[in-house]
Amino acid sequence: MAQLSATLFLTLDGVYQAPGGPEEDTTGGFDLGGWLAPLVDEDFGAFVDENFRHPTAFLLGRRTYEIFASYWPKQTDPADPVAGKLNALPKYVASTTLENPEWAGTTVIGREDLAKEVAALKERTDGEIQVHGSGAVLGQLLKQNLVDVLHLIVAPVVLGKGMRLFGAGTAPTAFTLTGSRTTSQGVAILSYRFAGQPRFGTVGE
Numbered sequence: 665m666a667q668l669s670a671t672l673f674l675t676l677d678g679v680y681q682a683p684g685g686p687e688e689d690t691t692g693g694f695d696l697g698g699w700l701a702p703l704v705d706e707d708f709g710a711f712v713d714e715n716f717r718h719p720t721a722f723l724l725g726r727r728t729y730e731i732f733a734s735y736w737p738k739q740t741d742p743a744d745p746v747a748g749k750l751n752a753l754p755k756y757v758a759s760t761t762l763e764n765p766e767w768a769g770t771t772v773i774g775r776e777d778l779a780k781e782v783a784a785l786k787e788r789t790d791g792e793i794q795v796h797g798s799g800a801v802l803g804q805l806l807k808q809n810l811v812d813v814l815h816l817i818v819a820p821v822v823l824g825k826g827m828r829l830f831g832a833g834t835a836p837t838a839f840t841l842t843g844s845r846t847t848s849q850g851v852a853i854l855s856y857r858f859a860g861q862p863r864f865g866t867v868g869e
Contacts, residue, residue: 666789668723668782669813670802671715672829673700676818679826680799683819689727691827699821700851707847708817715815716745720791721754723782725798729757732796733767756785756793758801774801779808786810799829807835811858814839818852838862 673683682688682697689697724732732750739747757765758774765772773781782805786793795802795811805811839856846852 666720666786666791666793667812668786668793668795668805668810669718669815670795670798670805670811671815671817672797672799672802673817673819674829675699675821675823675826677822677824678828678830679823680797680829681826684731688731689827694826696823696826699823700817700819703819703821703847703849703851705847705849707845708849708851708853711817711845711847711853713745715794716749718792719749719753719794721756721785721789721793722750723756723758723785723793723795723798723801725801726757726759726762727800728797729755729759729762729765729767729770733765733770737767758798778804779810782810783808799827803829803831803834806837807833809835809837809858813842813858814856816852816854816856818854820850820852836862 672680674680681691681694683700684698685701686697736747736750742748753769755767755770756773757770758778759772760775762772773785795805802811838859838861840859841854842857843855844852
């Protein structure tokens, strides 16, 4: 059975929308895209390369899939650790409308019950299924306790608007911190493992 890991870029106020560029995702009139780009450095790149050593499959939301599909198939350098994995490994895209994906190795899932299909995918897959970006899909998976490992790359930026990962309706969930590092640009890379339900109590008792 595969573990499912998710990697998401966030601001300090929890926004995940359009980290890579101004036109990446303007949904809702969002005009602050590209907030992560100036903070990318060698430390950041080292984490990305390390993370991409592990997947045996990918699960992406429709928007993230289309962003990836417009770029990565054109990257054919066999030494590129990201392109090599993305182009060679199975890709599952969660969508109720995508009909004929052109990126080789893509399977559309989630037309009826995404959580049920992802649970079945984990059962029949070995290794590690990686989710990148795909905040809306990730939110659904978190509600169903389907995420085993969560990597949050937190930029020292506050935007005040945009799509947020942990919004209203988020299920109470506990995680155990398994790793942390800080890049030269002040980006915190935090790794967590799912730990079930939170515990509650009173301070001092």
